[in-house]
Amino acid sequence: MGEHKKMPRASVLRMELCLELLEQLEADGSVYVTSRQIGEATGVSADKVRQDFFHLGSEGKPKVGYEVAQLAELIRSVLDLKTAKKTCLVGLGNLGRALTASNIWSRAGFELAAIFDTDPSLIGTTTAGIRVRNVTEIYGVVKAENIIAGVAAVPASAAQDTADLMVGAGIRAIWNFAPVKLHVPEDVVVESQSLAWGLITLSYEMKNNIKDQAPERAK
Amino acid sequence: MGEHKKMPRASVLRMELCLELLEQLEADGSVYVTSRQIGEATGVSADKVRQDFFHLGSEGKPKVGYEVAQLAELIRSVLDLKTAKKTCLVGLGNLGRALTASNIWSRAGFELAAIFDTDPSLIGTTTAGIRVRNVTEIYGVVKAENIIAGVAAVPASAAQDTADLMVGAGIRAIWNFAPVKLHVPEDVVVESQSLAWGLITLSYEMKNNIKDQAPERAK
DNA sequence: TAGATTGTTAATCGATTAACAATC
C-alpha cells in the first residue's frame, strides 16, 4: 500500500480502460481479476498494470488477484468520478449536439447544467432538456448555478474568446475541442482533445506502419 | 538536416498544433516564424520546438527563423496528409453524424466514401451525400471502392465486432471511438480516442489542481 | 562585428520494463 502522489497522464488513460473492463466484469459477476487478465484485455503488460496499481495504493491478494468491485471503486475514487461537477457547454454545433446526447457525463460525475451559443436561431430552443442561452449570459448563469467546468465545442477561431469568457465567469476547468493551445491562468485546468488530432495521428501511423513490418518483431 | 526515423506520439500532437498555427500565419501573410514564436503560441518550449524540427529534418535559417509555407509543407509531408485515403464510417449515431459533418477529413487527406449502420431506419437514407448501407455490405463496398481506413463510432459492446468486420474486409487502419482495446492483426493500425477519456482526465486534473497550487511554482 | 537564432550534442528527468522477494 502506497499513497499516490500524481499519476502520469498515460496512467490515467490506462485507468479508464481498466475501469471500463472492471465494470464489464462486475456486470458479468466476476469477483476477482489478476493483473495478467487485466493486461491481456486492455493491451498493457501485467507488469505495468501492477506498477499502476502500486501508485494507486493497491489492495490485491497474492495468488488471488484484485477484487473487482473494490478495485473499480478505488479507481473511481482516485479519478474523482463520484464528486458532482456542474458543467456548461459552449457551442451547439454537430459535436456539441453529440456531446449533449452522450451518456459519458454522469459516469464521470459531471452534470450538464447549461448550454450556450451565439446563433440566434438556436438561442431559446431546448436540447437534452436544457434551454440554449446566449453566450453573453454565461457570467450570470455560471455564478447562479455554481458551474465549475466548461466544454468548448466551438471553431478554432472562437476558442480563445470562449475560454476567456469561461475564465471570467469563474470556471476552473475547460474541456477544449479546438486544435489550439488555450492561454489561461495557471489555476485553470485545460484538457484539449481535438478530433483532427486523432485523424492526423492515424495518417502518420498508416504511413509508418508499412516500414515497421520487416524490422520490428512483436514478441 | 537529419532524416527522421519515427516521431514520438507526443511529437505528432505538437506537429498538429504547429501546423494549425502555421496555416493561420500563412493566411495572415507571415513569411518567417521563429521557434520562440511557435513555442509561445503552442505552449511548448522553444527548445522542444527545435528538437522536434530537428527530427523532421528542419530547414530554418539562423537569425531569421523558419519559412512558414515551407515548414507547413514539410509537416504535411511527414504526417502524410496529402496522400488520398478512402475511408468508411461505421455507426451513424450522434458522434458519427458529427464526424460526417466535420471538415477535418480533407485537411488530413481522408475521403469519407461510405457509411454503414445496422439500424434499418437509417439504412437507405443519405447523410453528407452518402447513402447509408447495411454493415453486412462492408466487405463488398470496401473492396469495390478501395477503402483503406475505417472509423468505428459504435458502442463499446460492438467495437470489437466492428473491428473484425473491417479487418476482414481488408481495412488497414481504424479510428476507434469506443473506450476498449481492439484486438487486431499487428499490421493493422488502431488509433483510439474515446470521448470519455478526456472527461475523466479532466476530472482527475481538477481534483489534483488544488494541491498543485502551493508546491509548484511556474517559471 | 555583435546579436539573434538555428542545429546538434549532452545531461536530466520520468516512465517503462525487468526482476524478485513476500505472501497466500
Added chain:
DNA sequence: TAGATTGTTAATCGATTAACAATC
C-alpha cells in the same frame, strides 16, 4: 509444500531540458 500472484525495488529506455557551437 509448491505454485502463482502480488508489492516493490532496480535497471533500462526514451523523451525532455539544457547548453552551446555554428551560422547568418
